[in-house]
Amino acid sequence: xxxxxxxxxAAGAAPAGGPASVPPGPAATGATGRGRxxxxxxxxxxxxxxxxxxxVLSVYYGATLGLVTTLLAVVLAAIPLGIVIPTFxxxxxxxxxxxxxxxxxxxxxxxxxALAAGIFNTGANVAFQAATGRQDDAMLATAVFxxxxxxxxCKGLLVLLVWWFRRREFDGIxxxxxxxxxxxxxxxxxxxxxxxxxxxxxxxxxxxxxTFLARCLLTPFAHPMFTVLTGIGIGIAAxxxxxxxxxxxxxxxxxxxxLSHAVWNLAAITGGAGMLSVYLLVEVPIFIAFATLxxxxxxxxxxxxxxxxxxxxxxxxxxxxEVHMLSTMSGRRAARVWARTSGxxxxxxxxxxxxxxxxxxxxxxARMHHSAADARALETExxxxxTITESRRDLLGAY
Numbered sequence: 001x002x003x004x005x006x007x008x009x010a011a012g013a014a015p016a017g018g019p020a021s022v023p024p025g026p027a028a029t030g031a032t033g034r035g036r037x038x039x040x041x042x043x044x045x046x047x048x049x050x051x052x053x054x055x056v057l058s059v060y061y062g063a064t065l066g067l068v069t070t071l072l073a074v075v076l077a078a079i080p081l082g083i084v085i086p087t088f089x090x091x092x093x094x095x096x097x098x099x100x101x102x103x104x105x106x107x108x109x110x111x112x113x114a115l116a117a118g119i120f121n122t123g124a125n126v127a128f129q130a131a132t133g134r135q136d137d138a139m140l141a142t143a144v145f146x147x148x149x150x151x152x153x154c155k156g157l158l159v160l161l162v163w164w165f166r167r168r169e170f171d172g173i174x175x176x177x178x179x180x181x182x183x184x185x186x187x188x189x190x191x192x193x194x195x196x197x198x199x200x201x202x203x204x205x206x207x208x209x210x211t212f213l214a215r216c217l218l219t220p221f222a223h224p225m226f227t228v229l230t231g232i233g234i235g236i237a238a239x240x241x242x243x244x245x246x247x248x249x250x251x252x253x254x255x256x257x258x259l260s261h262a263v264w265n266l267a268a269i270t271g272g273a274g275m276l277s278v279y280l281l282v283e284v285p286i287f288i289a290f291a292t293l294x295x296x297x298x299x300x301x302x303x304x305x306x307x308x309x310x311x312x313x314x315x316x317x318x319x320x321x322e323v324h325m326l327s328t329m330s331g332r333r334a335a336r337v338w339a340r341t342s343g344x345x346x347x348x349x350x351x352x353x354x355x356x357x358x359x360x361x362x363x364x365x366a367r368m369h370h371s372a373a374d375a376r377a378l379e380t381e382x383x384x385x386x387t388i389t390e391s392r393r394d395l396l397g398a399y
Contacts, residue, residue: 014298022185047105057190064199072200076212077192080220081185088181088224091294094301095171095359097178105158105179109186113154120150143269148226148261151187155223158183158228158252163234167374171363173235174301177294180231184223191223192216219283225290229257241312241371260286296345302327308365309358317385318358326358339395347395354391357384 061070073219083108089096124146129138152354163170170176192215199211233253237246264286265292267278306327312318318326325331332355361384367373368381 007399019304046161050107050111053115056115057111061193061197065201069197069200070193073193073197076196076208077189080192080216081189083220084185084188085182085223087294088178088185091174091181091298093332094174094298095363096303096356097175101162101166101169101179102182103390104188105162105182108158109155109188110190111186113151113158113183113187114190117147117151117154121147124150124208129399133353140269143265144262147265148258151223152230152254152257152261155183155187155227156180156234156250156257157268159227159231159234160250163238167238168376168380170235170238171360172239172366173232174297176231176233176235176319177228177297178231179228180229180234181224184227187227188220188223219281221287221290225286226257226261226264228290230258230294235327239367239370256302302329304366305359305362308369311365312344312361312385317388319374322358326362327356343395350394352392354388354395357391360384361388 028362061073119192121142125138125142128141128146129135132138132141137312159176163176195215196208196211200208219276223309230250230253233249233251233256236249236253240246241251264283267282306323309318309323313320313323325335335347335355336351339347343350361381364373364377364380364384
C-alpha cells in the first residue's frame with residue numbers, strides 16, 4: 001500500500017487541540033498473551049546471548065591479561081564513552097530512540113560484534129600467515145583487508161536488524177547514524193580493553209599511556225565515524241520507495257565504511273615515525289568531515305520536522321507557534337523550562353511527550369510523503385495525534 005502527500009489526517013480540517021475528530025482505532029493486537037510470550041522469549045534469548053558473550057570475553061581477557069590488568073583496561077576504556085555516547089544522544093534529541101534499543105545496540109557492539117569479529121580476524125590472520133609466511137605481512141593484510149570488512153559487517157548488522165524488525169522506531173538517516181554510533185562505541189570499548197591491556201602487559205605504564213592517548217583521547221570517534229556511513233545507507237533505504245535504492249544504499253554505505261576503515265588502518269600502520277603527520281593530514285580531516293555531517297544532520301532533521309508539521313498546522317491540529325517551537329532545539333528547551341517551572345515534573349513529562357510525539361508524527365509524515373510508510377501509517381498517525389492532543393490538555397491545565 002502506498003501513501004501520497006495528500007493522504008492522512010493532515011489533509012483534512014480539524015480543530016486544534018480537538019481529539020473528537022480522531023476516529024477510535026482498532027483494538028490493539030500486540031498485547032495478546034501470545035504476543036507477550038513472544039516478547040519475553042525474544043528478550044530471554046537476547047539476554048542469554050549477551051550473557052554468553054560477556055562470559056567468553058571475560059574468560060579470554062582474564063586468561064590473557066590477568067584480572068588486575070583487565071580491570072585497569074576496563075576503567076580506561078570507559079573514559080571515551082563519556083565523549084562518544086553523549087554526542088549521539090545529542091544528535092538524537094529531536095526524536096529520541098527507546099533506551100532499551102540503545103542499550104541493546106551498545107551490548108551488541110561490545111559483546112556480539114566484538115566476539116564475532118575477533119574470531120573471524122584471528123582466522124584470517126592465520127590464513128594470511130600461512131599464505132605469506134611472514135607475521136608482519138599477515139598482520140598488515142588482516143588490518144587492511146579482513147578487519148574493515150568483518151568489523152563493519154558485524155556492527156552494521158545491528159542497524160539493519162533494527163530497521164528490518166522495528167521499522168516503526170526507525171525514521172531515517174538520523175536513526176541510522178545514532179544506532180550505528182552507539183553500536184560502534186560498544187565495539188570500540190571492548191577493542192580498547194584488549195589494546196590497553198596488552199600495552200600495559202607488554203610495555204608497562206609508558207606503553208599504556210601512549211595507547212590511551214592514541215586510542216581513547218585522540219581518536220575516540222574512529223569506529224563510530226566508519227559505521228555511521230552504514231547507518232546513513234540504511235537510513236536512506238528506510239525513507240525511499242525505490243526498490244533498487246533500498247538495496248544499493250545500505251550496500252554502498254557498508255562499502256564506504258569498510259573503505260574508510262581500511263584507509264584509517266593503513267595510515268596508522270604505515271605512518272611509523274610520521275604518525276603525527278598522518279594524524280594531522282588524514283585522521284583530523286576525516287573527523288572534521290564527520291563532525292560537520294553530524295551537525296548538518298541534526299539541523300536537517302529540525303527543518304524536516306518543521307516542514308511536515310506545517311501540514312498539521314494548516315489543518316488545525318497544531319498552532320503555528322507550536323510548529324516553530326518543535327522545529328528548533330532552543331524552542332524545545334524553552335518550552336521544557338516553562339513546563340518545569342509552571343507545573344513541576346508532571347507537566348515536564350507532558351511537554352516531553354508532546355514534543356516526542358510531534359517529532360514522530362513529522363517523521364512518519366515524511367515517510368508517507370515519500371510513499372515509504374508501512375500499512376499501519378494511518379493508524380499510527382491517529383495514535384500520535386491522540387497523544388499530542390492529550391498532552392496539550394495536560395499542559396493547558398498548568399496555566
